[in-house]
Amino acid sequence: MPPNRRESARRRRRDAVLGALPDPAPDPAADPPSAVRPGAYAGTVLDASPHLLVLATPDGEVRLPLSDRTSVWHGGDGDSAALRPGRTAVARPHRGRPGTDRVWIDPVRVSGTILSAAPTAVDVDLGPHRGVVQVAVPPHVYAQIRVRHPRLEPGYLFDAVCVRSPGGPVAVAPGTSQPGHRADARTDLEPDAAVPTESHGTATWFDGGDAPGAAYPAVDAEGDAGGCADAPRGCVPLPVLSIGSAVTVHNSCTGRTARVPVTECGCVAARYCDRCVQCGTSPRGRLIELTPVAFAALGGDLDKGCFNAILRHDRGTRRW
Amino acid sequence: MVTAFQNTQVLLLSGVLLAACLAKLAIRAPAPAPDHVHGVPLPGRLRQATALRHSRTMSVTVALVEGGLGVALLVTSQFSVRLATALAFAGATWVVSELRVRRPDAGCGCFGGLSVQHVDRRSVARALLFTAAALAALGAPRAGFAVLRDGHATAWLGLLVVELALFCLLSPEIPALLERGGLRRAGEPCERRHSPLEETMRTLRASAAWTGHEESLVSAVPLDVWREGCWRLLAYRAVSDGRPVELVFAVSTAAKSRRVRVAMVPAEDEPSPAIGKSTTV
Structure with a gap:
């Protein structure tokens, strides 16, 4: 079933059995929530x-x-x-x-686990459903990458904003500061940590095609939900959702809000317990990875890599 | 006073060794961790060491050695037994420290299947304290049973209780043990709780919602199965009054007291308005 059709079918079935949430009254002081398009x-x-x-x-x-x-x-x-x-x-x-x-x-984002690293190139595992890619690191970018990636060695995380080239992605700048932990490190998140109505953290982007969508770190691995079997639990207590679920993302830096469908398992994002410092310092943890168009529509700059975000998980759009 | 302190350590070490032995024999460790971590293969020696650590034979052997040392500490005051105990705890401290650095995704297995949580500083600190206790017990003049029989030594049982409390504080196995014994409810909220599909199907098949609509199902194979926070939803093809419909079941993912809801909606190709009648069972 095509993703859009599946999403609408699931929404119809879900609303029938769980009840549709009423739309909240609009808040005239707030930036009105919009569909992702035509924001970008x-x-x-x-x-x-x-x-x-x-x-x-x-x-x-x-x-x-x-x-x-x-x-x-x-x-x-x-x-x-x-x-x-x-x-x-x-x-x-x-x-x-x-x-x-x-x-x-030609923006490209490379986020994943370092498989091998040399001064001129880094092999990165992008996760079970995104494959492996080699990123060229030009000499004038290497020092900048090293400053934000002190552990440029196998097993540690890598994140860079790149530009597409015939030979593969070429690193332009670090995406965020490398988390100090290894990619396989478990987080200190308590198993019984409560799930708040809205989560605060960082939103980044990934190469998810030209349509609005998001890779969500807590996609269920059972049934047809679309999650990865070995996904880590992440460092933010997020509710388990499915591909086709919708989340509301708010950019705390620009005030823009949009409802974004979950289109991919974000098991790579779940490995990052990092912060975004675009406008103040966000709490630790990647809440979501947006497709470039969704990220830009929410006011994010692709070359900056992230924005401080608030994520809401219900079917309505909250007043921000 | 020093002697009494040393004697208390003998009791502590004996109790811990016997508990570790029983836990290893009674509660098997879950399936071994993969030999790669997110695409990064483990080095050869570490992979072999991991495989060895997860073998049942190895686990039983270690358990028997621990049990033997625990019993020996109770019945004899031989220096060789104390020395072996100190060496065993020193070795365990080294292993746990290595695991913390090299296998941050794996549990130590110190107490069999109870030790599945990843090794952290607490586990290393616990092993260090036991090593220190074993070193202190090297010069203890009496065996464990003899200490217990001695009426004057009971005053030191207070110290033993404090040490055991510290041991519990440093042990990630205690919550797992309480949950296993049904003394502590798994506090994981339903939104995040891992709920296997088998559990959902068992709950669904046992519910009144299922039995009340089972006859109208066209196929027992669901059209779609997905998750929305506290609910796993299952859509089935069905027939109602000769018209094709879909039955949508929502099964709670809570640890206990799982609810099941059902709603009937028109089949996807049907143009008629939603029946949308939802009931909670």
Whole structure:
């Protein structure tokens, strides 16, 4: 069954047996919750000029106006010359006014366990359903990576924002500071830790395609839920959900809120007990990994790697 | 006074060794941990050591040695027995320290299947304290039974109780033991609790919701099985009044007093409005 159809079928069945939650009354002081789109677009560049970007997205062709105030990222600050047909792009319109705020070209995120490391390349296990990838580390980035990854050795975690190249991902900057523990370290989370209504922590992004979605760290491994059998329990007490469940994500730095469907098991995110310091210091633990378009739509900058987030797990959208 | 302190350590060590022996023999350790951790293979020697540690023969042998030392401490005051005990605890301290560094995902197995929680500083501190107690007991003049029979030594039983309390505080096995004995409810909230599918199916099949609708099921194989926090949901094809419908069961994932709910909804291809009648059983 296609993911969208399965999600709607599960929602229909779940609401029938457990009851649909009423939508809360809107809070006029809060930023209104929105669908992920049209907060951002992701797709393949079809055509580009200094004034217009044409993207092929899962929902069809999208034309986005560009201006000299549009920031283009292609492994660093770039310009419209980087907008070449065939490249992948994530574009975020300005908030509340026309025009495009930011465009990221060929962004790639590599998060996982180091299998082997050399000064020029790192082999990373991205998890049971994402495979293994080799990241090239250019000499001018190596020192920056080492500062945030003091244990660049097998068994430790790696996280870098990269740019796609014909030879594979090329590291541009560290995604977050490397957690001090090994990838296989169990967390100190007590088995009987209560699950709060909303969880505070960090949200990151992963290469999950052009559609809005999320990899959730606590997906059930039984039945058709879609979880990984050997997933760690993580360091945040999250309720066990399934692919097709929906969570509400709030970006504490920008105030944006959106409901995002769970599209993948986030067993890699569960291994990171790190923090985000984009606006203050978040509590420890990755709550969710968003697809690039969902991350950008919530106001996150793909090149920054994370934002301080609040996650709510029910079927309604809370007033923030 | 020093002698009485030493004699108390003999009792403590004997009790711990006998408890470890009984736990290893009575409660088998769960399936061994994999020889790789998230794609990172264990080094060859460590893999062999792990396999050896998880073999039942090895476990029983260690249990018998521990039991033998425990009984020997009770019946004899031979220096060789005390020395063997001290060496055993020193070796255990080394093993536990190594496990903490090299296998942070595995339990120590010190008390058989009760020691499944990963080795942390508490386990190392406990092994160190026992080693210290064993060293202190080297010069103890009396055997364990003799200490128990001595009326004057009972004043030191207070110290023994304090040491046992410290031992309990440093032991992750105590909560596991209480849960096993039904004295402590597993406090894991239903939203996070691991609930095997077999448990859900047993609960469902035993429920009135299932027996009340079983006749209308088209197939016993569910269309979809997924989880939403405290509930595992199962959708089945069914027929009601000649029309294809779906029966959706929600089975609680709580440790005890699991509830089952059922609702009937139109089959996915049916255009009719939702029947949506939900009952709790």
